[in-house]
Amino acid sequence: MARSGTLALWLTSVWRRRGLAAWLMSPLALLYCALAAIRRKAYETGWLSVSEMPVPVIVVGNITVGGTGKTPLVIGLVENLARGGWCPGVVSRGYGGRASSWPRAVAADSDPQLVGDEPVIIARRANCPVMVGPDRVQAARALIEQGCNVVIADDGLQHYRLGRTIEIAVVDAVRRSGNGFCLPAGPLREPASRLDTVDMVVCNGTGARPGEYAMRLVLDRPVRLTSPDQVVDFDALQSRPVHAVAGIGNPQRFFADLVRCGLALHEHPYPDHWRFQSTDFDYEDGATILMTEKDAVKCLKFADERMWFVPASAQVDDAFFTRLLEMIPETHDRPKTA
Numbered sequence: 001m002a003r004s005g006t007l008a009l010w011l012t013s014v015w016r017r018r019g020l021a022a023w024l025m026s027p028l029a030l031l032y033c034a035l036a037a038i039r040r041k042a043y044e045t046g047w048l049s050v051s052e053m054p055v056p057v058i059v060v061g062n063i064t065v066g067g068t069g070k071t072p073l074v075i076g077l078v079e080n081l082a083r084g085g086w087c088p089g090v091v092s093r094g095y096g097g098r099a100s101s102w103p104r105a106v107a108a109d110s111d112p113q114l115v116g117d118e119p120v121i122i123a124r125r126a127n128c129p130v131m132v133g134p135d136r137v138q139a140a141r142a143l144i145e146q147g148c149n150v151v152i153a154d155d156g157l158q159h160y161r162l163g164r165t166i167e168i169a170v171v172d173a174v175r176r177s178g179n180g181f182c183l184p185a186g187p188l189r190e191p192a193s194r195l196d197t198v199d200m201v202v203c204n205g206t207g208a209r210p211g212e213y214a215m216r217l218v219l220d221r222p223v224r225l226t227s228p229d230q231v232v233d234f235d236a237l238q239s240r241p242v243h244a245v246a247g248i249g250n251p252q253r254f255f256a257d258l259v260r261c262g263l264a265l266h267e268h269p270y271p272d273h274w275r276f277q278s279t280d281f282d283y284e285d286g287a288t289i290l291m292t293e294k295d296a297v298k299c300l301k302f303a304d305e306r307m308w309f310v311p312a313s314a315q316v317d318d319a320f321f322t323r324l325l326e327m328i329p330e331t332h333d334r335p336k337t338a
Helices: 001-015 022-042 070-083 117-126 134-145 192-197 253-261 318-329
Strands: 056-063 088-092 104-106 129-131 149-152 166-172 200-204 212-218 242-246 267-270 287-291 307-308 313-315
Touching: 056 242, 070 117, 070 134, 070 149, 070 166, 070 192, 070 313, 070 318, 088 117, 088 134, 104 117, 117 129, 117 134, 117 149, 129 134, 134 149, 166 192, 166 318, 200 318, 212 318, 253 267, 253 313
Parallel strands: 056 149, 056 166, 088 129, 088 149, 166 200, 200 212, 242 267, 242 287, 287 307
Antiparallel strands: 104 129, 212 313
8 A cells, every 4th residue: 555545544543542643743733723713713704705605505514534424415415305306416526536627517427536436426326417626616606507406515514615504514423523633633624513503413323412313324235346237145245255445434334334244354444535556456366345336436447357336325314304404494496396
């Protein structure tokens, strides 16, 4: 693994507790928190301008670095809003994307190296317009011009220039706020108290706290990368050696889910948004390789028959979607019903 990947995994381990390394970096964390608070206050007081949209904007994000399950929740939001008659669209930063011009529309077959991996998954699974770019205000306007009457901002909690109607924060039930420090001493992008100001908190995993909505990720049958119409039952893999590969914010969550499916794993964790190459899969035993869908979109160009991805869907309390629809202000045009 490259040196940058090793450093990312080391930082993740540091952020779990308040050890010596975390305390040594704590002065930088205080500075980071102060700058984050000043920036947010600048938008709240009008020192920096907020761009309001003519349609509802639902922001889904987190206050920590790393994955908490935002993407499956965004897909679930799109599906529920569409069933309610809305025409949703999704804006995203397109982390790691190397496109030469922005904003950029994302299709199911878009190159994740140009637009990022998560937007491609959303376009594939949610079947809705997806627009990416560092300027999410510009991307949101492009969606509205296409006819979207509600915008979902994926990982946009700290992108304060984009006005928002509803804020949803997703937390990981196991990691929560880590060691409680802001970057770089801990995983927090903003102080943990930021959760008190959002409209809804969704807890991914067992142990939702009072006032939070419980969510769990449900794994579907693995799909072969080279033949998407071919699936396999987990039972058929229980007697075989399996390599589990994950370049996501919390690889251990994926590995634990596979173990609960009865699999014996060789675990291969990578940093979030890892750019996989064929050499990352030079396993001499020829065993089955399971990966997340987020990783799979980056491996299609060199995939072989050993490689399968495991789709995951978010199951959230029914009360969450009911409450969400109630929170969209009456000032916004409602979908027309037959």
